[in-house]
Amino acid sequence: MSDELFALPRERVELAPGAWHVPDWLAPDEQRELVVAARSWAAPPAGMRQVVMPSGGVMSVRSVSLGLHWEPYRYTEFLPDGERVKPFPALLGALARRAVLDVYGSVPADPYDIGLVNFYDAQAKMGLHRDADEDSPAPVVSLSIGDTCVFRFGNTETRTRPWTDVDLRTGDLVVFGGPSRLAYHGVPKIRPGTGGSAGGLTGGRLNITIRASGRRGDG
Ligand code: MD3
């Protein structure tokens, strides 16, 4: 029996105070637009790369930075090889403001100026961590396209339980504001082959996070 036959609309859920999961927020044509844009962002120079941790370990996720580049544990305008980071696209600023307005009813004071595009193949994962290198309380906006992932949302105190596992599917939005802004989170698993043809990806998962650096000026 097909799951789709009995698929009900998924409701928006507050995962923890200030953290909202909004299923199917991106329309299919918006997903396709972002996939097309991501292909151009991923191209060299300053294209897709794997971050090397201080331990020497290489992250399994491949990523493109826009606006500012994150390298453990700070934001810079230049990549490790000296290339200048690509500019922050106006499209991402507009999406982030629309998302935050939709969920919280107001937009943050600090401008959105950082985009991080993460690509997960079937084996990629991201360990539990906090995003604490921004100097702004503005909510982080996360958009998922392609294969479903298991997203693990922990607590603000420890890298250990309690945590909640939630499937993020293509088109889903999550915003992390208020007390959830500094919560531990990660991606323990991709569910290969679940993305369909959504957005025109042939496999894997694209996650786009949009943040405010809190830096003065135009970012
Ligand atoms: C909660 N990315 O890039 S998105 C990351 O799916 C990251 O690629 C994951 O964690 C991904 O740092 C998870 C959800 C997410 C992103 C940023 C957050 C959750 C967050 C920042 C603060 C709290």
Ligand code: FE
């Ligand atoms: Fe994160």
